[in-house]
Amino acid sequence: MTATDIAVRVQGVAKSFGGARILDDIHVQIAAGTVHALVGENGAGKSSLGKIIGGYYVPDEGDVTVHGTRVTRFTPRDALGHGVAMIHQELQLAPELTVLQNVFLGQESNRAGILVKGDLERFHALEATCDFGLDPQARVAGLRIAERQKVEIMRAIARDARIIIMDEPTSSLTEDEAERLHGVIRRLRGQGKTVIYVSHYLDHILATCDNVTIMRDGRVVRTAPIAGETRKSLVDSMLGQESDILWPDLPPAPGADVAPVVELRGVSTATGLRGIDLTVRPGEIVGLVGLVGSGRTEIARALFGADPITAGDYLIGGERQKPMTVTRAIAAGISLVPEDRRKQGLVLTQTTRPNISLATLGAVSRWGVIDRAAETLRVRDMIRHFGIVPGHVDGKVLRYSGGNQQKVLLSKWAVARPRLLILDEPSRGVDIGARQRIHEFIVETARQGVAVLLISSEIEEVINLSHRSCLMSEGRIFAEEPSSSLTLESALHRVFLEQNRNAMQPEVAPS
Numbered sequence: 335m336t337a338t339d340i341a342v343r344v345q346g347v348a349k350s351f352g353g354a355r356i357l358d359d360i361h362v363q364i365a366a367g368t369v370h371a372l373v374g375e376n377g378a379g380k381s382s383l384g385k386i387i388g389g390y391y392v393p394d395e396g397d398v399t400v401h402g403t404r405v406t407r408f409t410p411r412d413a414l415g416h417g418v419a420m421i422h423q424e425l426q427l428a429p430e431l432t433v434l435q436n437v438f439l440g441q442e443s444n445r446a447g448i449l450v451k452g453d454l455e456r457f458h459a460l461e462a463t464c465d466f467g468l469d470p471q472a473r474v475a476g477l478r479i480a481e482r483q484k485v486e487i488m489r490a491i492a493r494d495a496r497i498i499i500m501d502e503p504t505s506s507l508t509e510d511e512a513e514r515l516h517g518v519i520r521r522l523r524g525q526g527k528t529v530i531y532v533s534h535y536l537d538h539i540l541a542t543c544d545n546v547t548i549m550r551d552g553r554v555v556r557t558a559p560i561a562g563e564t565r566k567s568l569v570d571s572m573l574g575q576e577s578d579i580l581w582p583d584l585p586p587a588p589g590a591d592v593a594p595v596v597e598l599r600g601v602s603t604a605t606g607l608r609g610i611d612l613t614v615r616p617g618e619i620v621g622l623v624g625l626v627g628s629g630r631t632e633i634a635r636a637l638f639g640a641d642p643i644t645a646g647d648y649l650i651g652g653e654r655q656k657p658m659t660v661t662r663a664i665a666a667g668i669s670l671v672p673e674d675r676r677k678q679g680l681v682l683t684q685t686t687r688p689n690i691s692l693a694t695l696g697a698v699s700r701w702g703v704i705d706r707a708a709e710t711l712r713v714r715d716m717i718r719h720f721g722i723v724p725g726h727v728d729g730k731v732l733r734y735s736g737g738n739q740q741k742v743l744l745s746k747w748a749v750a751r752p753r754l755l756i757l758d759e760p761s762r763g764v765d766i767g768a769r770q771r772i773h774e775f776i777v778e779t780a781r782q783g784v785a786v787l788l789i790s791s792e793i794e795e796v797i798n799l800s801h802r803s804c805l806m807s808e809g810r811i812f813a814e815e816p817s818s819s820l821t822l823e824s825a826l827h828r829v830f831l832e833q834n835r836n837a838m839q840p841e842v843a844p845s
């Protein structure tokens with residue numbers, strides 16, 4: 335390879351935070367016009383290496399060269415000057431602005447920063463490459479995570495980046511959306527651009543990338559062509575040992591005569607749910623299967639009292655709730671682990687200790703005084719159980735890697751022991767080891783008699799970890815099956831079929 339064939343060359347890079355060395359002697363070459371994967375366990379240093387290349391972190395040692403030019407100043411603006419843009423794991427958009435404004439933020443054709451007609455034309459040209467189907471005038475605050483991710487991707491492309499770093503780009507996308515994103519990535523590669531692709535979805539990596547760098551504990555294990563790798567070879571190198579993916583055994587399902595913890599009867603909401611019938615019994619895990627926008631998160635929110643119910647009944651322990659509110663849900667022992675951990679659920683400015691014990695201070699308090707020693711013990715327990723890194727109770731959550739933030743969030747609810755636990759995308763962004771522990775946690779929680787509602791874009795996860803699956807489309811549950819009778823293919827097929835059937839029927843008959 336000549337110097338110009340190499341988009342990014344990282345030589346001997348090291349980085350420490352507060353005495354902890356998080357990147358050590360990193361050497362990587364990324365060929366121009368390729369899709370280059372970074373893989374590794376949570377906390378291995380993938381995002382940090384991306385941030386150095388993207389100008390968000392300054393390396394303590396070593397050199398970074400971009401298309402033959404040595405980088406001397408590490409700021410995102412300088413990186414953009416070299417043609418490097420980064421799409422973060424935790425998205426960074428201005429929620430009050432529209433899609434169009436966000437895509438062209440800071441580069442509007444009008445000098446005063448006001449968008450003009452030309453910008454709309456540019457947007458449509460971009461849309462031709464991306465085919466994301468975003469409404470340019472929609473406000474970002476109202477968009478789902480998957481759509482926000484698309485806005486970030488369009489913004490990077492709009493900035494004419496030659497090198498785009500995508501940190502976990504598919505973590506909130508469904509399989510078909512991920513496939514479309516991979517189409518976009520291949521098109522970018524076809525135009526000679528370089529994509530650095532960070533992900534825990536090894537199947538996506540095997541299908542889309544040209545080369546892979548495997549990281550472990552802040553070091554590079556190896557960089558190699560993807561053609562010579564398998565799922566197993568990647569996982570073994572990430573973990574530094576032989577591995578096996580196992581699904582834990584479920585406890586037996588409770589009988590139909592067991593009284594449900596919660597029950598929805600013909601429930602509709604302003605958020606698009608229509609006539610939902612749903613029961614979850616103690617010790618039962620019920621899974622929701624559907625594409626993004628099918629209403630899975632909306633069911634979670636309705637059960638948690640976050641969105642008002644406009645028709646139908648909501649019963650907890652057989653008693654009708656009216657009106658249902660978040661306060662009542664919490665009082666009734668309902669917990670929600672939300673899909674957007676950044677915005678909800680975690681207090682990022684705090685340390686691990688209060689984040690885990692916040693929900694359960696009652697349990698470690700006597701007469702309103704927190705028993706610090708008891709609290710520390712519980713928090714330590716959770717840190718060990720989920721393998722949270724860094725492992726001290728007073729670590730700053732804001733500085734944790736994405737996957738470790740997720741583990742903290744789950745710990746919070748693990749100590750709470752609710753009656754109904756709603757998990758919305760519980761294993762998004764966590765590595766194989768932590769995923770396994772989360773799966774065990776879900777099954778163990780049910781074994782203790784907790785009712786569990788499981789939502790995941792990974793259909794395999796839902797059908798392997800639940801007793802019953804509700805298949806959803808367009809705000810409705812159109813089928814309910816024992817999960818053991820479903821396969822990934824059959825579930826996906828039915829969800830798609832239903833979606834297309836709906837698309838061909840007019841929603842409301844014209845009057």
Ligand SMILES: Nc1ncnc2c1ncn2[C@@H]1O[C@H](COP(=O)(O)OP(=O)(O)OP(=O)(O)O)[C@@H](O)[C@H]1O
Binds near residue numbers: 376
């Ligand atoms: N600004 C920071 N201050 C202190 N520690 C940091 C900072 N940024 C990263 N770290 C630490 O560096 C280590 C590597 O984090 P990084 O985010 O790069 O991991 P990752 O491989 O992207 O993990 P994940 O898969 O969970 O996203 C972690 O232990 C993290 O806590």
Ligand SMILES: [Mg+2]
Binds near residue numbers: 423735
């Ligand atoms: Mg990361």
